[in-house]
Structure formats: C-alpha cells, structure tokens
Amino acid sequence: MIEKVCIDLSHGSGGRAMAQLIDTLFVKVFDNEWLAQKNDQACFHVEKGRMVISTDGHVISPIFFPGGDIGSLSVNGTINDVVMSGAKPLFLSVGFIIEEGFPIESLERIVKSMAEAAKKAEVAIVTGDTKVVEKGKGDGIFITTTGVGVVPEGVNISGDRAKPGDNVIINGFLGDHGIAIMSKRENLQFHTEIKSDCAALNDLVKVMVEVVPDIHCLRDPTRGGFATTLNEFAKQSQVGFIIEEDKLPIRPEVMSACELLGLDPLYIANEGKIIVICAEEDTDNVLTAMRNHPLGKEAQVVGKVIEDDNHFVQLKTRFGGSRIVDWLVGEQLPRIC
Amino acid sequence: MIEKVCIDLSHGSGGRAMAQLIDTLFVKVFDNEWLAQKNDQACFHVEKGRMVISTDGHVISPIFFPGGDIGSLSVNGTINDVVMSGAKPLFLSVGFIIEEGFPIESLERIVKSMAEAAKKAEVAIVTGDTKVVEKGKGDGIFITTTGVGVVPEGVNISGDRAKPGDNVIINGFLGDHGIAIMSKRENLQFHTEIKSDCAALNDLVKVMVEVVPDIHCLRDPTRGGFATTLNEFAKQSQVGFIIEEDKLPIRPEVMSACELLGLDPLYIANEGKIIVICAEEDTDNVLTAMRNHPLGKEAQVVGKVIEDDNHFVQLKTRFGGSRIVDWLVGEQLPRIC
Numbered sequence: 320m321i322e323k324v325c326i327d328l329s330h331g332s333g334g335r336a337m338a339q340l341i342d343t344l345f346v347k348v349f350d351n352e353w354l355a356q357k358n359d360q361a362c363f364h365v366e367k368g369r370m371v372i373s374t375d376g377h378v379i380s381p382i383f384f385p386g387g388d389i390g391s392l393s394v395n396g397t398i399n400d401v402v403m404s405g406a407k408p409l410f411l412s413v414g415f416i417i418e419e420g421f422p423i424e425s426l427e428r429i430v431k432s433m434a435e436a437a438k439k440a441e442v443a444i445v446t447g448d449t450k451v452v453e454k455g456k457g458d459g460i461f462i463t464t465t466g467v468g469v470v471p472e473g474v475n476i477s478g479d480r481a482k483p484g485d486n487v488i489i490n491g492f493l494g495d496h497g498i499a500i501m502s503k504r505e506n507l508q509f510h511t512e513i514k515s516d517c518a519a520l521n522d523l524v525k526v527m528v529e530v531v532p533d534i535h536c537l538r539d540p541t542r543g544g545f546a547t548t549l550n551e552f553a554k555q556s557q558v559g560f561i562i563e564e565d566k567l568p569i570r571p572e573v574m575s576a577c578e579l580l581g582l583d584p585l586y587i588a589n590e591g592k593i594i595v596i597c598a599e600e601d602t603d604n605v606l607t608a609m610r611n612h613p614l615g616k617e618a619q620v621v622g623k624v625i626e627d628d629n630h631f632v633q634l635k636t637r638f639g640g641s642r643i644v645d646w647l648v649g650e651q652l653p654r655i656c
Numbered sequence: 657m658i659e660k661v662c663i664d665l666s667h668g669s670g671g672r673a674m675a676q677l678i679d680t681l682f683v684k685v686f687d688n689e690w691l692a693q694k695n696d697q698a699c700f701h702v703e704k705g706r707m708v709i710s711t712d713g714h715v716i717s718p719i720f721f722p723g724g725d726i727g728s729l730s731v732n733g734t735i736n737d738v739v740m741s742g743a744k745p746l747f748l749s750v751g752f753i754i755e756e757g758f759p760i761e762s763l764e765r766i767v768k769s770m771a772e773a774a775k776k777a778e779v780a781i782v783t784g785d786t787k788v789v790e791k792g793k794g795d796g797i798f799i800t801t802t803g804v805g806v807v808p809e810g811v812n813i814s815g816d817r818a819k820p821g822d823n824v825i826i827n828g829f830l831g832d833h834g835i836a837i838m839s840k841r842e843n844l845q846f847h848t849e850i851k852s853d854c855a856a857l858n859d860l861v862k863v864m865v866e867v868v869p870d871i872h873c874l875r876d877p878t879r880g881g882f883a884t885t886l887n888e889f890a891k892q893s894q895v896g897f898i899i900e901e902d903k904l905p906i907r908p909e910v911m912s913a914c915e916l917l918g919l920d921p922l923y924i925a926n927e928g929k930i931i932v933i934c935a936e937e938d939t940d941n942v943l944t945a946m947r948n949h950p951l952g953k954e955a956q957v958v959g960k961v962i963e964d965d966n967h968f969v970q971l972k973t974r975f976g977g978s979r980i981v982d983w984l985v986g987e988q989l990p991r992i993c
Contacts, residue, residue, distance in 0.1 A: 329985075329986050331879075332879065332880060332984060332986075333878075333879035333880020333881075333884045333984065334880055334884065334983055334984030334985060334986070335983040335984060335985050336985075336986070337880075338888075338891075338983065356814065356815075356816070357815060357888070357892055358740075358741065358814055358815050359710055359737040359740055359875060359876075360708040360709060360710035360737050360738055360740065360741050360743075361708060361709050361710070362706055362707070362708045362741055362807060363706070363707055363708075363709075364705070364706055364707075365702050365704065365705060365706070365707050366704050367702065367703050367704045368701070368702060369699055369700065369701055369702070370699070370700055370701075370702050371697040371698060371699045371700075372697060372698055372700075372747060372749050372782065372783055372802070372804060373696055373697035373698070373749070373783055374749035374750065374751045374783055374784060374785050374800075374802055375751065375785045376751040376752070376753050376785050376786075376787040376800065377787075378753055378787045378789050378793075400696040400697050401697055403695075403696055403697065404695065404697050404699055406697075410709060412709050412710070412711035412802050413711065414711045414712065414713040414751070414800040414802075415713070416713050416715055416753070416798055416800070445709065446709055446710055446711055447711060448711050448712045448713050448800075449713075450713040450714075450715045450798075452715050452795055452798075455792070456715075456794070456795035457793065457794060457795065458789055458793035458794065461753055461787075461789075461798065463711075463713065463751040463753070463785075463800035465709070465711055465749050465751075465802035467709060467804065470699060477693065477695055478693075478694060478695050479693070538696060539696075541670075542668075542669065542670035543669065543670020543671055543674075544670075547670045547671065551675075551694070554675075555694055646671055646672040646675065647669060647670065647671030647672060648666075648671060648672050648673075649666050649669075649671070649673070
C-alpha cells in the first residue's frame with residue numbers, strides 16, 4: 320500500500336518511501352523476473368549476433384490524450400525506434416523524473432499503461448530509476464525509456480541505404496498523433512474525434528522483414544513528421560525524393576485542424592507510422608505483407624527516391640506543380656513532444 | 657558552428673536547429689562509429705553470454721561542482737551501476753531534457769565532460785535523444801543515461817547473495833560527493849576543500865573479479881548512502897549486518913560539515929565508492945587486489961554479515977554501544993541528486 324496521495328521528495332531519496340514505491344508499484348505492475356531481483360541492473364542471456372540500443376525522452380503535455388498517454392507512448396516510442404532497424408525488441412529500461420506534488424494515482428495509471436503496452440509488444444521493463452525534483456523544477460512527469468533488441472541475420476536496415484529508383488511506402492494516415500495532442504492543449508482546445516495512432520510496430524516490421532529481409536530504410540516519422548524523416552534519409556543516403564501529394568493519406572479532420580492552426584501536416588508528429596524504402600522489385604511483396612497486418616492496411620507507395628545532389632525532398636502537388644519540402648526552420652508551435 | 661547562445665524550443669523540434677546540434681556537438685564530441693551512422697538506434701555485435709542493462713536519471717543541482725559535473729556524473733554513475741554486476745561496460749545511451757534558455761556553452765562543457773569520462777572508462781556513447789521543455793518546466797538540464805555491458809563467465813554478483821560470516825569491505829572515504837555538492841548549494845555555501853569522489857569503477861571491479869570471481873555482492877552507495885545500500889542488501893539477502901563505526905573511513909571535514917548541517921554521513925551520497933561483500937576466505941585476496949588499484953587504496957573491512965530475522969543493520973559505536981542504522985524515513989534535506 321502506498322499511503323500518500325502525492326509524490327514528495329522522499330520518493331526519490333533512496334529511503335523507505337522509495338523502496339515502498341518500487342515494491343508496491345513498479346515491481347508489482349511491471350511484474351517480471353528481472354525487476355524482481357531488485358539489483359541496480361538487470362541481467363539477461365544473449366546469443367551471438369547483432370543487437371541494437373535506442374533511447375527516447377518523453378516530455379509530452381498533456382500526459383493523457385485521446386488514444387494513449389505518456390506511459391504507452393514512452394513504451395511504444397522506444398520499441399519503435401528499436402524496431403526500425405528490423406530488430407526484435409526484448410527489454411526496456413525506464414527513468415522517471417517526477418515533479419514533487421504529482422498525484423500518485425496518475426503515476427499508477429501511467430505505470431499500468433506502460434505495463435500493458437509492454438505486454439502487448441512482448442517486451443519486459445527490466446530495470447529503472449526514479450528521481451523526484453522540487454515543485455516548479457519539472458512538468459509533472461518526464462519518462463526516458465531505453466530499449467534493446469536483436470537484429471535477425473540478413474537484415475541490414477539503415478538510413479543511408481536509399482537508392483535512386485527505390486519506392487517510398489507509408490502505412491497509413493499522417494498527423495493523427497500531433498492533432499490529437501493539440502486538441503487537448505489547455506490554450507487550444509477544439510473538438511475533434513481524432514485519436515493518437517500510438518502503437519508498437521514490432522509485429523508489423525517482423526512480418527515485413529520475414530518477406531523482404533533486404534528492406535533498405537525504415538523510420539517512424541515522429542517529431543518533425545514525415546517531411547523531417549525524408550530529409551534525414553536524403554542527407555544520410557545522399558539522394559533526393561519526389562513525393563506525390565495526392566497519394567499522401569491525410570484525414571480530412573487532420574487537414575482542417577492543420578488549416579485552422581496554420582500547420583503543415585507533413586511536419587506533424589506520428590506515433591504509429593512507418594516510412595519504408597525498398598527496391599522497386601520488392602515493393603509488391605512489402606505492400607502485401609503490410610496490408611495483411613492490422614497496422615498496415617492503408618499502406619501505399621507515396622513517392623520515389625531520385626538522384627539529386629541537393630538532397631531535396633520535392634512534393635508534386637495535386638495541381639501538377641512542385642514544391643520543396645525543406646527541413647523545418649525554427650519550430651511549428653506549439654511543441655507537442 | 658552553433659550560431660545561438662541559448663537552447664530554444666527549435667533545438668528539440670526535429671528540424672534544422674536540432675540536426676545542427678547533433679552534427680556539430682554530439683556526433684563531433686562523442687566521436688564514434690555508431691553515433692556517426694545517425695540512425696535512431698545503434699547496432700553492435702555481441703557474443704553468446706550474459707549482458708546487463710542499467711539506467712539512471714541525473715537531476716543534480718548545481719550542475720558543476722568540485723570534482724565533477726552532471727556530465728561526468730551521468731556517465732560514471734551509470735557505468736558503475738552496470739559494473740556492480742561484475743560486467744564490463746560497453747555502450748551508453750543518453751537522453752537530455754533541457755530547459756529553454758539553457759546556455760549552449762554549458763551544454764558544450766557538459767558534453768565534453770561526458771565524452772572525457774566515457775573515453776577514460778573505454779565506453780562509447782552510441783545513441784541519444786534531446787528534448788527541450790519550455791522555460792519554467794525543467795531545471796536547466798536533466799540527463800538520463802543507460803548502459804549495457806557483458807558479464808564475464810563464472811561471475812554471479814547479486815544483492816541476494818550475502819551470507820552470514822561474509823565480510824563487508826568499502827574502498828574509501830564516505831560522504832565526499834554529497835558534502836561537495838551541498839557546499840555549493842546557493843542557500844548553503846560553506847567553505848570546504850572536499851571534492852566529489854565521482855569516478856568510474858569499472859577498472860577496479862575488473863581486477864577484483866579477476867582475482868575473486870565469486871564476490872557475492874557489489875553496490876555503489878549513491879543516493880541514500882552506505883546505510884541505505886546495506887539495508888537493501890539485508891532485505892534482499894534476508895540477513896543482518898554489524899558495522900564497526902571506528903573502521904568507517906570518514907574525513908574530519910565531512911564529519912564537521914555533517915555536524916553543521918545535522919546530517920548523518922552514513923546516508924550521504926557517494927559517486928566513487930563500492931561496498932563489497934565476500935566470503936571470509938576470499939577477503940584477503942579481494943583487499944589486496946583493491947589496495948593495488950588507485951581507487952581502492954583505502955579499502956578495508958568495516959563489518960560482517962550476520963544472521964538476523966529482523967534484517968537490521970547495526971552499528972557498533974566507538975564507545976562500545978550499538979545502534980540500529982535504519983532505512984531513511986522521509987529525507988535528509990536538501991536533496992542533492
């Protein structure tokens with residue numbers, strides 16, 4: 320039993336309150352053999368091969384939003400970063416930074432949401448750390464998760480492997496996450512039915528690499544959105560892109576919200592989307608594998624990799640024109656992650 | 657070249673300013689093949705065996721202190737958590753949460769300090785993430801680091817392996833880190849020559865487990881200090897401890913500062929100390945190995961593991977009495993980590 324209503328500095332002091340929080344909440348809810356050992360590190364067996372490690376901090380506001388919360392987001396987000404190498408994610412670590420006065424009830428809800436997301440993705444949260452900062456020195460709760468996973472043999476996915484002639488595929492609607500978050504911001508509330516697309520993509524990627532191990536690039540277009548990820552690929556692979564605007568799946572509600580807020584949906588964060596770059600001859604197989612999976616039903620080719628010494632991402636507009644979709648300069652207000 | 661003087665929200669937006677920060681600071685200063693790949697995850701080869709993962713958040717104030725800074729602390733602290741399993745640390749990930757307005761000069765200083773600490777410990781910082789929060793929603797900079805390492809065969813160190821009859825060893829003076837930090841707190845400044853003991857303990861542990869692979873328990877008494885770590889061991893191993901006060905190495909300056917502030921040095925955080933529990937017959941070998949290492953010169957036996965159904969940590973005082981050194985209830989103000 321946790322007797323207090325709010326987190327106070329004693330929950331981060333290393334003393335009895337912290338031990339109680341670990342025992343009655345984290346160990347109980349995350350429920351796995353590694354955490355139960357209560358060492359400062361978790362030990363696990365590995366086979367000879369390749370592993371990946373990835374980390375992501377989550378500072379989102381509001382922490383509860385339509386389609387998810389900071390807990391599920393922190394688990395799915397890092398799982399996805401691991402998965403974008405083609406790896407099977409195995410373990411997560413979690414670092415909480417909590418502001419004094421944060422309701423323990425909210426922490427419990429977040430921890431349960433993390434446990435559920437982890438269970439769904441068959442990943443264990445095996446070690447962690449909790450720090451408490453004085454009131455006014457944080458923003459409720461920040462969660463940094465780190466994941467490790469194992470890369471299957473023959474898979475070699477990297478942002479520098481896009482080649483002219485390759486196709487660009489996306490698995491569904493862009494911008495849902497960002498618009499869902501913004502619709503709940505204190506100073507911005509507007510009505511929308513849009514939910515975050517927050518989801519772990521490990522199972523989708525698993526079936527994709529089983530069918531086509533030689534996928535060239537994978538990345539989830541989170542912060543900075545679709546446009547930023549393509550610009551990253553262009554720079555890493557020293558290529559350009561031509562994207563066809565009329566093929567980009569964007570919900571009318573997302574488009575309206577973007578018009579209202581003066582935002583470009585191509586730069587809005589997603590949390591369950593994946594950009595795939597693969598050879599022309601592999602495209603049909605990748606598409607079929609994706610469309611047979613619940614998280615890839617709307618998968619489609621949206622553009623092509625081209626030779627371009629400027630490494631530009633070009634958008635062929637609906638009206639037959641073209642514009643350059645550049646790196647974001649400054650920021651699209653408001654910050655959502 | 658980073659053109660700005662302070663971190664602003666654009667450095668966390670995924671756009672051009674963030675890419676610039678990554679290229680001109682992180683990739684350049686951390687300087688390794690994994691980070692240079694600029695994927696959202698780092699890929700590395702492993703051999704069949706056992707690995708460990710550990711994570712630690714760093715929210716210390718002030719961020720620069722005698723003997724270190726939040727950068728070296730975040731590297732050494734997590735390396736030490738990995739090392740306390742007997743593992744050789746290999747890779748670190750880092751998650752920055754930076755408050756808008758934080759001076760880029762300070763960030764550069766911190767990043768350089770991290771790189772230096774990592775290089776010294778022969779560990780690479782291979783992947784990371786940066787988030788920027790609005791002014792007033794953070795406290796300058798928070799750094800969460802996660803480390804992975806490989807456990808040598810035959811080594812099986814865990815907090816539940818302390819056995820009655822085992823000896824308790826410490827590698828040097830207690831409380832230096834906490835007192836160094838407190839001496840620099842805005843509202844507490846007092847004069848002391850004490851420096852933080854912040855150091856990576858990987859090389860010390862390496863020579864120890866080479867000589868005695870069957871060390872039972874290792875832990876670095878950071879937050880909550882020596883007393884908290886022993887209480888954790890008592891609970892995990894279902895034993896008690898008798899510690900001899902006159903054998904505990906505490907500098908007179910640390911003792912005076914504790915008296916001044918009304919603190920118990922046994923609960924003060926350390927960042928370069930290690931508590932070792934090993935069998936009676938292994939003790940001399942462990943001690944010799946430690947004393948031959950620069951970070952173990954002052955190593956000595958300070959107490960014993962005993963049978964005790966109450967799992968008490970008892971202190972035999974200088975005057976022949978005894979008192980129970982219990983879990984910390986509430987907190988020793990001020991918070992220092």
